[in-house]
Amino acid sequence: MFSILLPKTFNFFDLLEKQAGFSVEAARFFKEQVSNDGINEVTLQKMRDIEHSADDVAHEIIHRLNTTFITPFDREDILSLTKEVDDIADMINTILSRMVIYKLKGGDRSLIEFSLVIEESVRAVNSAIKGLRNTKNSALIQEACVEINRLENVGDSMRDMVLAELFERAKDPIAVIKWKEIYQDAETVLDICEDVAHIVDSIMVKQA
Amino acid sequence: MFSILLPKTFNFFDLLEKQAGFSVEAARFFKEQVSNDGINEVTLQKMRDIEHSADDVAHEIIHRLNTTFITPFDREDILSLTKEVDDIADMINTILSRMVIYKLKGGDRSLIEFSLVIEESVRAVNSAIKGLRNTKNSALIQEACVEINRLENVGDSMRDMVLAELFERAKDPIAVIKWKEIYQDAETVLDICEDVAHIVDSIMVKQA
């Protein structure tokens, strides 16, 4: 690498924050959509736009990472962080897209509850990533990561309860197939947020 | 990193063995539970306790890894190893948990067979990890890894046969949905053991 020709550094924090911001937007939009029964091709396009914007920032981060000489923390950690954060909006988009494909309406009480927990968790992800800018924020970051882990546990229990209910009342197997996947996907968003928390955690430990 | 303040080394072998020990405990407990039809909230709690103990060790390894200057082999390899071994107890716990959620009873002949193969494979994982302590054990480790790969192939065939049977006799689609997932999860445990074997293998090659 002709490192002399490369920019010596680059403000990754700005880009990471921007990326996390799109995740929050995706989570907020998702919450609104599942709460009413207006999910259709138009709302789906809106979600896709958010997801593409998030994608663009991820690509820029990866490009910068490959062409910048000095990074604020481990290159590998930034890469992992960007990829995981990218997965958040991706997964939320996938759920909404599946709902349209499966012709599922909004207004499902369990999914609405999931969407609230998802939004909380993604907001905590956002706080943690904003905090990375300054090592003084370690208490704040720690707090956000604990919250994300807590919400993942909440999501686990919700999914278990919701699936138990679904199979309990199961009459239409096709509906079971559809909703089982949706609920599991919803819980996956919380898993992804937890993965982000783990990466942030390990970045903090290394910088301690 | 202020490496001068960090412990120069740490006995990772003790922790890795301890972690692998919990996997064996999970596999053994799983075998017992699926063999009788007593799976319920109490047995599930027992399994969760094992899984949490395994988790705690994994967290300690990762913490030590981030704060120790010298490691017995590649930092990245220890991290991958710990994460994969953690996935073993995790996945076994997930299966038992799903069985409670889906109200499936123990005593299913195919799942009992899976549980026997799983226990064998996890015991081989345990041997391989114990062996890592001393490069003189390379023949023993090699043998354990070959065994793990063999058992993964056994599991593949079992899953294929069991699913073929399940669909052959399929009358209740809801039961198909439930058992298909359980059998596929069971095979996934063997896949995870194989991933452990691959990591161990590559550690051995690097140290040769």
Next chain:
Amino acid sequence: MFSILLPKTFNFFDLLEKQAGFSVEAARFFKEQVSNDGINEVTLQKMRDIEHSADDVAHEIIHRLNTTFITPFDREDILSLTKEVDDIADMINTILSRMVIYKLKGGDRSLIEFSLVIEESVRAVNSAIKGLRNTKNSALIQEACVEINRLENVGDSMRDMVLAELFERAKDPIAVIKWKEIYQDAETVLDICEDVAHIVDSIMVKQA
């Protein structure tokens, strides 16, 4: 590592090309099989042979990687590349195997369409990997990667449409369970190709 005893370099390009070649063979064979209704244990064995050959090359690459001192590009990137390319033939083999287990016949129009897109994408993967041999090929590689990304998008839309249709006409829930998995697996092959493109892309950026 006693690097003085290790071969200083090794022709990874030959092996990577060989491996990619087996992926193309798997994709071509898959296309032929799903187009007629002759899928059975014999054709499955043929596919397994291709997959095992691909596997052998992957193992050789990984072995060489662990015992060679100088690599043409990042060790980690070669490892990721090899693993992803290995996943292509693996996944194609899985689909054909599931079809036998589920007693699904060839001749399904949607799956035939998928198989055509898969073959195109795997051929583009092959071109990209062949190109890696010489940095002068960057335009050709770029073109192949763009094509792989395009085909992944095509596959996404196909899967969404095909699943919508499947659920629309759904009468037999068991058939829905089977075909849903097959179509999602087919799309996964295109995802894997896209992962290969991302790795190739990042190798190119680093070498620029």
